[in-house]
Amino acid sequence: MKYLIKTAAVLMLLVTAACTSTTGGLFGGGSDIRGAGIGSIDETSLEYFEAAIGSTVLFEVNQSSLSGSSIATLNAQAGWLNANPTMSILIEGHADERGTREYNIALGSKRASSVRDYLVSQGVADARISIVSYGKERPIAVCSNTSCWSQNRRAVTIVNGGMGV
Amino acid sequence: MAVLYRINSIALGLMLAFIAFAVPVNAQQPTLKIDVTGGVIEPVPFAIPVFIAENSASTAIANNITRVIAEDLISTGLFREIPKAAHISGVSNFNAPVQFADWRAINSQALIVGAVSSSGGRLTVKFRLWDVFAQAPMGDGVQLSGSPENWRRIAHKVADAVYSRLTGETGYFDSKIVFVSETGPKNDRRKRLAIMDYDGAGLTYLTSDENLVLAPRFSPNNRDILYTSYETGVPRVYLMNVDTLQRRVFTNLPGMGFAPRFSPDGGKIVMSISERGNTDIYTVNLSSGQRTRLTSGPAINTAPSYSPDGKQIVFESDRGGSQQIYIMSANGGDAKRISFGNGSYATPVWSPRSDLIAFTKIVSGRFHIGVMRVDGTQERLLTASFLDEAPTWSPNGRVLMFFRVSSGAKGAPQIYSVDITGRNLHKVPTPTFASDPAWSGLLK
Structure with missing residues (x-):
């Protein structure tokens, strides 16, 4: 399911790009046309990484192991990183609100580290990767039920992100 | 009488002296003791008349100190203040004899009497704690002094001393x-x-x-x-x-x-x-x-x-x-x-x-x-x-x-x-x- 969503996101990105570049957009300006079709997509852009590959993988309660869909996302991340060897990344580990503060920082650290270890196993140089854990301090979904908690149990790969360890 | 304890806190300008005042000779041994470990369900009633302002400069601060002491004690859930409106006798002088019958009549088991004076940038607070039913003081009278801006800490110190005498535990209000x-x-x-x-x-x-x-x-x-x-x-x-x-x-x-x-x-x-x-x-x-x-x-x-x-x-x-x-x-x-x-x-x-x-x-x-x-x-x-x-x-x-x-x-x-x-x-x-x-x- 997740893979289908990702594929759809890629297609949408491509369609949007194609429309813009071939028609000059709805306003018919056309002055910034740089080429035709999908060739105009900058696959090294951070936007492409975010939208087409996906920066986030999710975890089960109290777990830091990677699911099948997480591994698919991380394979794509590794491919992109290997194709863009000048980029470094920060991996943020997060937890949901249903744990204590210190444990959640430790858990977020395990999750970020789990992602790092996998990317390294796929050929990404360890020196390009740093990690940080926010524990339960930075939720993206604010409700108090499983639909939000499952989104908050995450690791986020940020290209050229801030400082980590 | 002798100064029993003297505690200095230089950084805060607080000086606390625990001074033994003379006590009535016909007093019985106090019997009031609060168990904080689990037995108490009904809070023990106490009375705290507004501390006597011994000069006009200390009237407002005497009110504030009395209120904070009462709030500290009430917050423990172990004590209940008898409203001042129910008091029968007032306290006009720190050393005047306590009218125990008047406090007993309103079921005040503990009575806190205090006085406040302020002069030369120095605030002085003294108090006595009485076991009303035993008609006896609980511990010596205590005098504390410090700079006026530390009036809350002085109030908390008084409440800690009262709590400690009534429960046998050290207090926690000055924290x-x-x-x-x-x-x-x-x-x-x-x-x-x-x-x-x-x-x-x-x-x-x-x-x-x-x-x-x-x-x-x-x-x-x-x-x-x-x-x-x-x-x-x-x-x-x-x-x-x-x-x-x-x-x-x-x-x-x-x-x-x-x-x-x-x-x-x-x-x-x-x-x-x-x-x-x-x-x-x-x-x-x-x-x-x-x-x-x-x-x-x-x-x-x-x-x-x-x-x-x-x-x-x-x-x-x-x-x-x-x-x-x-x-x-x-x-x-x-x-x-x-x-x-x-x-x-x-x-x-x-x-x-x-x-x-x-x-x-x-x-x-x-x-x-x-x-x-x-x-x-x-x-x-x-x-x-x-x-x-x-x-x-x-x-x-x-x-x-x-x-x-x-x-x-x-x-x-x-x-x-x-x-x-x-x-x-x-x-x-x-x-x-x-x-x-x-x-x-x-x-x-």
């Missing part, structure tokens, strides 16, 4: 809380360190809300705090002097650092360091900077807290599959699991009386604050809610503060207080959301 003040929506919460009196008065911010800060803890002398800040981008442990706001960061430590606490002698920090995803407990010697690893293995080991004698450390670990409480030597080595109930256990904190461990317990989707004996027996849960977390002990080991988070998109934390009997649960007033409280020791 501070350092905590995390929180503002903003749940997905963009701003946090800053703040310090206040135990009752919420006198709040001062110690940091801006620019950087995420977590879990401040007092040093044994109450002058320094340890806390965790993300100001470099990753969690690191900082030490701050709460008077000068000067800071020290432990830059030589690897990885992410968090969950710090002082050793009882103030010479070491015990904390968690997370390196390459693995979180273990370390000590750091504050003078030498030497780091010692106390736990190892792939499990999460965190939330360490020293025993009051400094010989042991209680902490949480998921080495057995779920979060549980363990005790090890302060030098590390083998750890003994002490929590065996249903659910998981976290944030253990050793009581200043050495007898109990307070903790957070998560079971069946609910969070509790609880206590157990050091050997893990006699577990008692004191609270229950969507999220109760992180107990901190009152200086006398009779009360816990913790934070409670409400659920939902607008969920936010507030600090609460509860007796270890499970009674007297109440919110501690703060102007913003508030979490991660840490209670100081009794101030000097």
Whole structure:
């Protein structure tokens, strides 16, 4: 399911790009046309990484192991990183609100580290990767039920992100 | 009469003298004794006539001091104030004979009589505590003096003395809380360190809300705090002097650092360091900077807290599959699991009386604050809610503060207080959301 969503996101990105570049957009300006079709997509852009590959993988309660869909996302991340060897990344580990503060920082650290270890196993140089854990301090979904908690149990790969360890 | 005790607190300009005043010769031995350990259900009635203003400059401050003393005592849940409107006789002179029959008639078991004078930038407060039914003083009269801006501390000192005489326990009113003040929506919460009196008065911010800060803890002398800040981008442990706001960061430590606490002698920090995803407990010697690893293995080991004698450390670990409480030597080595109930256990904190461990317990989707004996027996849960977390002990080991988070998109934390009997649960007033409280020791 997740893979289908990702594929759809890629297609949408491509369609949007194609429309813009071939028609000059709805306003018919056309002055910034740089080429035709999908060739105009900058696959090294951070936007492409975010939208087409996906920066986030999710975890089960109290777990830091990677699911099948997480591994698919991380394979794509590794491919992109290997194709863009000048980029470094920060991996943020997060937890949901249903744990204590210190444990959640430790858990977020395990999750970020789990992602790092996998990317390294796929050929990404360890020196390009740093990690940080926010524990339960930075939720993206604010409700108090499983639909939000499952989104908050995450690791986020940020290209050229801030400082980590 | 002789001065029995003299305590100086130079930094705060407080000078307290415990002075024995003459007592009536026909008095019986006092019999009033409050048991704080569990027997009391009905609060003991007391009367506190407004302290006599011995000069006109002290009228307002006498009212304020009387009110704070009464509020301190009432807040314990152990005492009930008899309204001043019910008083039969007034007290016009500190040394006038007490009309015991008048206080007995309104069932006031304890009577606090006091006087306040202010001159030359010096505030002087004296009081006597009477056991009305025994018609006897409880302890000597006490005189305290300090600068007028410290009137709250003087009031808390009086209340601590009254509490101590009535219960046989040391008090906890002249103490501070350092905590995390929180503002903003749940997905963009701003946090800053703040310090206040135990009752919420006198709040001062110690940091801006620019950087995420977590879990401040007092040093044994109450002058320094340890806390965790993300100001470099990753969690690191900082030490701050709460008077000068000067800071020290432990830059030589690897990885992410968090969950710090002082050793009882103030010479070491015990904390968690997370390196390459693995979180273990370390000590750091504050003078030498030497780091010692106390736990190892792939499990999460965190939330360490020293025993009051400094010989042991209680902490949480998921080495057995779920979060549980363990005790090890302060030098590390083998750890003994002490929590065996249903659910998981976290944030253990050793009581200043050495007898109990307070903790957070998560079971069946609910969070509790609880206590157990050091050997893990006699577990008692004191609270229950969507999220109760992180107990901190009152200086006398009779009360816990913790934070409670409400659920939902607008969920936010507030600090609460509860007796270890499970009674007297109440919110501690703060102007913003508030979490991660840490209670100081009794101030000097």
